[in-house]
Amino acid sequence: MAKSELADPALQPLLKVSGLEAWYGESHILHGVNFEVRPGEVVTLLGRNGAGKTTTLKSIMGIVEKRKGSVVFEGTETVGLPSNRIARLGMALCPEERAIFASLSVQENLMLPPEVKPGGLSIDRIFQLFPNLKERLQSPGTKLSGGEQQMLAIGRILRTGARLLLLDEPTEGLAPVIIQQIGRTIAELKKEGFTILLVEQNFRFAATVADRYYVMEHGNVIDSFANSELEANMDKLHDYLGV
Amino acid sequence: MLDLIGISSQALFGQLLLGLINGSFYALLSLGLAVIFGMLNIVNFAHGALYMTGAFCAWFMLNGLGINYWFALVLAPLVVGAFGVLIDRLMLQRLAGLDHLYGLLLTFGLALIIQGLFQNQFGSSGLPYAIPPQLTGGQHLGFMFLPNYRAWVIVFSLVVCLATWFAIEKTRLGAYLRAATENPAMVRAFGINVPLMVTLTYGFGVALAALAGVLAAPINQVRPQMGADFIIVVFAVVVIGGMGSIMGSIVTGFMLGLIEGLTKVFYPEASNTVVFVIMAIVLLIKPNGLFGRAT
Numbered sequence: 451m452a453k454s455e456l457a458d459p460a461l462q463p464l465l466k467v468s469g470l471e472a473w474y475g476e477s478h479i480l481h482g483v484n485f486e487v488r489p490g491e492v493v494t495l496l497g498r499n500g501a502g503k504t505t506t507l508k509s510i511m512g513i514v515e516k517r518k519g520s521v522v523f524e525g526t527e528t529v530g531l532p533s534n535r536i537a538r539l540g541m542a543l544c545p546e547e548r549a550i551f552a553s554l555s556v557q558e559n560l561m562l563p564p565e566v567k568p569g570g571l572s573i574d575r576i577f578q579l580f581p582n583l584k585e586r587l588q589s590p591g592t593k594l595s596g597g598e599q600q601m602l603a604i605g606r607i608l609r610t611g612a613r614l615l616l617l618d619e620p621t622e623g624l625a626p627v628i629i630q631q632i633g634r635t636i637a638e639l640k641k642e643g644f645t646i647l648l649v650e651q652n653f654r655f656a657a658t659v660a661d662r663y664y665v666m667e668h669g670n671v672i673d674s675f676a677n678s679e680l681e682a683n684m685d686k687l688h689d690y691l692g693v
Numbered sequence: 694m695l696d697l698i699g700i701s702s703q704a705l706f707g708q709l710l711l712g713l714i715n716g717s718f719y720a721l722l723s724l725g726l727a728v729i730f731g732m733l734n735i736v737n738f739a740h741g742a743l744y745m746t747g748a749f750c751a752w753f754m755l756n757g758l759g760i761n762y763w764f765a766l767v768l769a770p771l772v773v774g775a776f777g778v779l780i781d782r783l784m785l786q787r788l789a790g791l792d793h794l795y796g797l798l799l800t801f802g803l804a805l806i807i808q809g810l811f812q813n814q815f816g817s818s819g820l821p822y823a824i825p826p827q828l829t830g831g832q833h834l835g836f837m838f839l840p841n842y843r844a845w846v847i848v849f850s851l852v853v854c855l856a857t858w859f860a861i862e863k864t865r866l867g868a869y870l871r872a873a874t875e876n877p878a879m880v881r882a883f884g885i886n887v888p889l890m891v892t893l894t895y896g897f898g899v900a901l902a903a904l905a906g907v908l909a910a911p912i913n914q915v916r917p918q919m920g921a922d923f924i925i926v927v928f929a930v931v932v933i934g935g936m937g938s939i940m941g942s943i944v945t946g947f948m949l950g951l952i953e954g955l956t957k958v959f960y961p962e963a964s965n966t967v968v969f970v971i972m973a974i975v976l977l978i979k980p981n982g983l984f985g986r987a988t
Contacts, residue, residue, distance in 0.1 A: 511882050512882065513878050513879075513881075513882050532881070533878070533881045533882045534881045534882070534883075534884050534885055534886050534887065535884075536882075537881075537882055537883055537884030538884045542882075542883070543882055545879065549876055549879040551871065551872045551875050551876065552875060553871045553872075553874070553875060554868055554871060554872055558868045561865070561868070562868055562869070562872055562880075562883065563883035563884065564883065564884055564885060566884050607883075610883070610884075
């Protein structure tokens with residue numbers, strides 16, 4: 451029985467991070483991070499500022515180049531690959547700072563990431579998720595509001611066919627109504643079969659979308675629990691996050 | 694009417710034409726510098742030497758290999774561009790992320806070495822390069838005589854400049870370039886091979902310089918110093934237009950060529966300094982250049 455479970459690809463992790471260490475220059479940021487994300491899951495990394503959540507995403511994506519350990523995506527070891535090759539395997543990052551290009555129009559920003567796999571969302575579907583973008587196509591990327599920039603930053607990676615989305619604090623600094631819209635979008639994306647690794651400080655938001663949580667501290671994963679165990683872990687969580 | 698203020702129309706239009714010719718070279722060279730600066734963040738001091746190398750390449754193709762002007766117009770930029778790719782792969786890439794000063798020193802040193810090698814081999818006097826037979830002669834326009842070759846240089850430079858502008862501002866490849874200029878790490882994380890793009894961009898900028906060199910060969914004599922004389926003005930053009938601005942370098946190149954020509958007619962004493970006077974004024978009023986974006 452256990453054997454057939456292992457052979458079932460739906461139960462194999464899509465992303466398996468083991469003993470991941472990373473450095474910014476001389477400073478050692480990640481000290482052996484372990485976690486995994488299974489296909490179709492929404493997994494959230496929680497933790498205080500400076501715990502290493504963003505660095506974890508950037509290391510998985512290969513943007514932080516000085517790294518050790520293992521990050522296996524769909525059976526391929528990615529530590530040692532440059533970020534352009536990692537992206538081609540089918541994952542995409544929506545960074546915390548959103549990284550909308552100022553010298554490109556909204557349309558150019560949206561169309562910029564090349565298709566890495568077949569089966570990305572159509573432009574019409576993206577406009578359905580984010581109707582605001584359609585009206586602003588000709589504006590320069592940075593003339594958008596914060597919420598619209600966030601929608602653009604998420605929208606542009608849905609086109610590419612990447613199945614694992616790394617979303618770094620997509621709700622940071624946004625109005626509650628926009629946060630709700632982003633939450634609904636993440637739920638929609640999960641329904642469409644996307645796998646999402648989310649970084650959040652706002653665990654009340656995370657609780658509306660996540661299946662499981664990992665808690666990070668000082669560059670390590672120190673705890674994990676499922677969404678159903680959230681209430682039971684509330685005291686510990688307040689402790690971890692200092693809220 | 695012009696004769697009334699003591700200037701013959703022949704002299705005026707003659708200088709305007711010369712201004713446009715120089716403007717064509719300013720535009721082609723500053724365009725290459727702008728593309729390279731935008732993408733590599735390197736002030737390419739070797740640009741003048743590579744322009745000269747393009748001219749010598751055409752001269753050598755004609756006199757050594759019997760390759761005519763038209764083929765040289767394509768081949769010389771390819772050869773010199775490939776040399777640029779080597780420079781980037783072997784040297785410039787090692788400077789990525791370091792202070793501007795290192796790139797500047799490296800390319801300045803390269804310029805001196807390349808120029809010295811040519812001077813050692815060919816001396817400092819010029820070598821003649823014949824105007825291609827299809828473009829000899831000229832047109833009498835009534836108010837002036839327009840040599841065919843010069844008309845060709847102006848039209849062809851304009852076409853190359855506008856095609857480059859279109860490729861960078863209006864195409865998907867251009868969008869990659871502009872995006873990578875802003876945030877190379879992010880563009881790379883979308884799956885684009887940014888280091889390869891950087892190398893090819895340097896090769897392209899260098900090829901533009903070599904193309905200008907081939908165009909210049911039949912007008913100016915082919916000499917080791919031809920780039921060094923020119924490049925100082927070209928840097929002033931880049932500063933006036935705004936570092937890294939594509940349309941800025943094209944418009945400013947042609948405009949300053951014309952202004953220089955006009956100065957030669959109306960106040961010849963200032964013709965060598967007018968570009969630098971304009972540069973000083975522009976820097977006082979708009980420190981980012983006429984077309985530059987505030988940073």
